[in-house]
Amino acid sequence: MTNDVSRKEREIVIPGDLLEGDKLRPGAGTYVSDGKIYAAFLGIKSVKSNYINVIPMGGRYIPCVGDSVIGKVEDIGPSNWLIDISAPHPAPLHVNEVPWRVEFGDTARYMNIGDIILAKVLMVDETMRIQVTMKDQGLRKLQDGQVVEISPTKVPRIIGKGGSMIQMIKGYTNCRIFVGQNGRIWLDGEVDNIMHAIKAIRMIEQDAHSYGLTERVKEYLESVTQQDNVESE
Amino acid sequence: MSEIVDDIKFIDEEGKRIDGRRVDEMRPLKIEAGVLKRADGSAYLEWGDNKVMAAVYGPRECHPRHMQNPSRAIIQCRYNMMSFSVSDRKRPGPDRRSIEISKIISEALENVVFTENFPRTSIDVYIEVLQANAGTRVAGLTAASVALADAGIPMRDLVPAVAVGKADGHIILDLNGKEDNFGSADLPIAMIPRTGEVLLMQMDGHMTMEELDLALSYAKKACQEIYDIQRDALHRRYASQAGTEDDNDDDDDLPDEEA
Numbered sequence: 001m002t003n004d005v006s007r008k009e010r011e012i013v014i015p016g017d018l019l020e021g022d023k024l025r026p027g028a029g030t031y032v033s034d035g036k037i038y039a040a041f042l043g044i045k046s047v048k049s050n051y052i053n054v055i056p057m058g059g060r061y062i063p064c065v066g067d068s069v070i071g072k073v074e075d076i077g078p079s080n081w082l083i084d085i086s087a088p089h090p091a092p093l094h095v096n097e098v099p100w101r102v103e104f105g106d107t108a109r110y111m112n113i114g115d116i117i118l119a120k121v122l123m124v125d126e127t128m129r130i131q132v133t134m135k136d137q138g139l140r141k142l143q144d145g146q147v148v149e150i151s152p153t154k155v156p157r158i159i160g161k162g163g164s165m166i167q168m169i170k171g172y173t174n175c176r177i178f179v180g181q182n183g184r185i186w187l188d189g190e191v192d193n194i195m196h197a198i199k200a201i202r203m204i205e206q207d208a209h210s211y212g213l214t215e216r217v218k219e220y221l222e223s224v225t226q227q228d229n230v231e232s233e
Numbered sequence: 234m235s236e237i238v239d240d241i242k243f244i245d246e247e248g249k250r251i252d253g254r255r256v257d258e259m260r261p262l263k264i265e266a267g268v269l270k271r272a273d274g275s276a277y278l279e280w281g282d283n284k285v286m287a288a289v290y291g292p293r294e295c296h297p298r299h300m301q302n303p304s305r306a307i308i309q310c311r312y313n314m315m316s317f318s319v320s321d322r323k324r325p326g327p328d329r330r331s332i333e334i335s336k337i338i339s340e341a342l343e344n345v346v347f348t349e350n351f352p353r354t355s356i357d358v359y360i361e362v363l364q365a366n367a368g369t370r371v372a373g374l375t376a377a378s379v380a381l382a383d384a385g386i387p388m389r390d391l392v393p394a395v396a397v398g399k400a401d402g403h404i405i406l407d408l409n410g411k412e413d414n415f416g417s418a419d420l421p422i423a424m425i426p427r428t429g430e431v432l433l434m435q436m437d438g439h440m441t442m443e444e445l446d447l448a449l450s451y452a453k454k455a456c457q458e459i460y461d462i463q464r465d466a467l468h469r470r471y472a473s474q475a476g477t478e479d480d481n482d483d484d485d486d487l488p489d490e491e492a
Contacts, residue, residue, distance in 0.1 A: 041385060127353065
């Protein structure tokens with residue numbers, strides 16, 4: 001991701017805007033009409049390896065196979081759970097896709113309505129039928145902690161390049177944090193620290209597309225963590 | 234409404250209208266995007282004395298289930314006039330007129346939204362008319378398309394809409410309350426300026442072919458103007474976030490997270 005020309009500026013485009021660019025190919029968030037490329041989303045224009053893309057500014061979470069998501073158990077059936085992953089479609093979790101051996105009709109003993117789980121999107125077909133799984137490393141029921149929701153389009157900024165942003169928040173606040181691709185973030189740790197982490201996350205969400213964000217978040221985290229140290233001495 | 238209908242002179246000697254506009258002049262239009270926090274997308278619009286709020290939710294699971302379309306999203310629109318939006322209290326709730334307007338607005342929007350991206354879902358558009366003074370359906374549609382873009386819904390283009398009409402034998406752009414009530418024709422039009430595609434057109438009253446051509450040319454010009462205002466509203470929504478310096482963060486590189 002170090003190659004290219006998209007570094008100049010972040011240009012906001014509006015649905016229907018003509019995206020010029022000779023020899024560029026239409027990428028995500030664009031459409032072609034009369035051989036010309038137009039923006040389909042309100043978002044930011046970016047050019048990557050000969051493709052012109054529009055990164056949307058908002059919108060619902062649309063699941064992709066392999067996404068790790070934070071879900072909430074919504075309903076229980078005899079052989080499956082219905083998980084809310086904040087997508088527009090229901091996401092069932094079948095008993096074969098959990099790490100336990102569950103007897104038919106015994107689902108409620110393992111997970112109940114309201115439980116928060118870390119899951120992975122197993123399957124999405126063209127009619128948007130979804131299935132999620134918990135049979136992978138690190139996927140489990142999340143005990144304690146709390147969940148905050150952000151816009152799923154801001155998730156990459158929360159994580160930062162190579163996980164830098166989220167590592168920084170974890171480092172300063174000493175919290176355990178999971179970021180789901182669906183815009184849900186689970187945090188656990190000391191109450192004060194969680195509050196600081198949430199504040200930092202909100203800061204990132206608010207200014208997701210501004211420059212010098214990492215620095216400002218770092219400054220904020222430094223100031224609050226130092227303050228706490230002084231108070232505790 | 235105590236006015237005597239025959240007495241109104243819609244165009245004076247200087248060619249000015251009752252509110253001082255020229256025949257091809259619009260009322261002042263102001264749009265703001267992203268005004269409601271809990272909606273996925275929203276817009277507030279003031280157009281002359283019209284005040285309209287539009288909110289968009291979704292795409293979300295479609296209820297009732299039998300309305301789902303297995304290949305695309307449906308757009309459900311509710312146009313509603315507040316009881317205090319007009320001078321005689323409007324009886325609240327949907328009536329024949331507002332059901333019709335809801336239908337034509339949702340049909341206009343279905344032509345620009347990439348509904349095939351979201352099978353079996355519904356995109357819900359709520360249009361509340363807070364204050365009405367003629368041309369609320371075009372105001373509602375103009376606001377709704379801004380709200381849709383704000384909600385991050387993929388669409389071909391924004392939809393500007395305007396009403397053209399006839400009063401005193403003159404074709405006039407963007408009728409106000411009196412011109413609408415006592416004029417002789419009213420023609421709301423939604424048109425995409427780039428392609429000239431017409432997404433909504435209704436007419437009551439009569440026009441000759443020549444008058445219709447003139448009306449369409451006024452509408453086309455006005456739609457371009459409205460389109461620019463819509464774009465500006467969406468630009469302003471994020472203007473404060475556009476910086477100038479550089480840093481190393483990347484937009485769409487998605488590393489995996491761990492605890």
